[in-house]
Amino acid sequence: MKLHQLEALVASADAGSIRGAARALGLSQAAVTRALRELEANERLPLLVRAPEGIGFTEHGKVLLTHARLVLNQLEHAQSDLERLRGRIEGRLMVGVTPWVTLTFLPEAVLLFRKQMPEIRLELFEGLMAVAQPLLREGSMDFAIGQLPPAAGTQEFACEPLLTYESSVMVRAGHRHQHASSIHELLDNDWVLNFPADGQAGLVDYLFTRHGAQIDERRIVRAQSVAMLQTMVEQADMCTWSPTVLSLVPPFGGRLRALALKEHFESRQLSIVSRRNSTLSSAAVCFVECLLKVIRRHSRSARKDDLALFATLTLLI
Template sequence: MKLHQLQALVASAEAGSIRGAARTLGLSQAAVTRALRELETSQGLPLLVRATEGISLTEYGKVLLTHAKLALNQLSRAQNELARLRGRSEERLSIGITPWITLTFLTETVLSFRQRMPNVRLELFESLMAVAQPLLRTGDMDFAIGPLHSSAAMQEFACEPILTYETAILVRDGHPRQACRSIHDLLDQDWVLNFARDGRETLLEYLFYRHGAMIDEQRIVRAQSLGMQQILVENADMCTWCPAIIAAAPSFRIPLRALSLKERFEPIGLSIITRRNGTLSSAARCFVECLLQAIRRHARSARKEDVALFETLTLLA
């Protein structure tokens, strides 16, 4: 496989046509077509389905596309970092941030990072893992700060633990079931949860099945942003499961209540998550250092707000 062939594959998949790929790459359609045919010939596999309305990828093509994106992103990052060291270019850093970190430590972290590395272009995602994992896989995200649940994900990604945090079942204040003391009393309610595509069974086992609670899975809505969870909890009386600290977050218009259930939920680990065998750039390592410094400052603080914060958090290092 050659670099220009992988570039042709990625551009064609993103544009949906050879013409669009040629325009993106600044090449002729004939050159893009030739690169794709050479790639298919070298692999001995059909990678594209060609039709009058455009192109689509075969299953073989989809698999190769993931690796092609990762390879091109890694090469681009290496070139950018070398150029930055020569003082000729800006570096881009793309990070997934779990929402409760956004509500607590993110502002301090970003301000500190910008002072130390003002020329790095910073891109932040609200990183519920359903969003982060595909971007990590293709290299479109450098790393994520969040939990890693499923065993499959643990095999694919590497994680460096930072802290653990308590979780709780949350409902809006005034919810008709807010006095419930068992998850069994909530099985007839609608739920809004977030999970990666391969993490559904792990989460359902953690929340329900191990407690003998057999919920109708049709009652569960999968949301891919904190905002969606917020709206459905506030306006549709849905139950959710979140870090306990979310209940005190000022961004929620309606107060949330953490239910005191007899079922116990073990603390969740928050980690720096990267592709296995991947390496962090100097900018990425700097951002992690700034985050850890911000967390430690709050952990040492005697302010009432910080003391309350660390009632649900345990710093590991």
């Protein structure tokens, strides 16, 4: 297994065709085809599915593709670290950020980071951990700021806790259930929720079953973005369950109502999540330090908005 073969494999996956991979790598189609055939021959396994509309991957190919991405990303990080030791701070940093952090602390943290490391190409990926996990696994994302789902492998990912945050059932302002006091009053309503592909059963148990409530799961709509969730809550009168802080900050502040239900929902934990046994780059460490500085500054603030914010947050470090 050689490096150029792995590069051909990843480029083919990204481009969806041999021609596109050749263009991306600056090689001939024949060279890319040869590298892929050599890789299949060396591994004695079928890796690609060739078709007129492009290429796909066998199960063997998908497994190898994940490792190939990880290898190439680690080499990129190594190159960045060597450049840093030569006195040149450059490279790429990709960070996954859970939406409520994007709406609160992220802008200040980014400005602070850009002052300290202006040569770093920063890429921010807004999404919940279910979206970030595959990118962390393959090494293209350096770390994520979020909560690792209970179903995620603790052997695969490492978590550094930052703070805990409260969560609430929410509806739009003026909703017919905005004064509800129990989850049982909301069972005839449609819900919009975000959860990983295998996470609906656990979330239904957490929100409903353990409280003696039975909901028709056909009432639950799975949303993959906060914008979609917001639209369903505000324009389709759906209920949702989210960090309480969302009801306090733009664009949600004043438009969402956190319900005072008798049912208790435990505080969630916000963490720096990375692949276990990987080392964060100097740029990643700097970004984390900038974020912590911003969070601590707000936690010590006497401003009305910050006091309201930290009534729902508890700093752990």
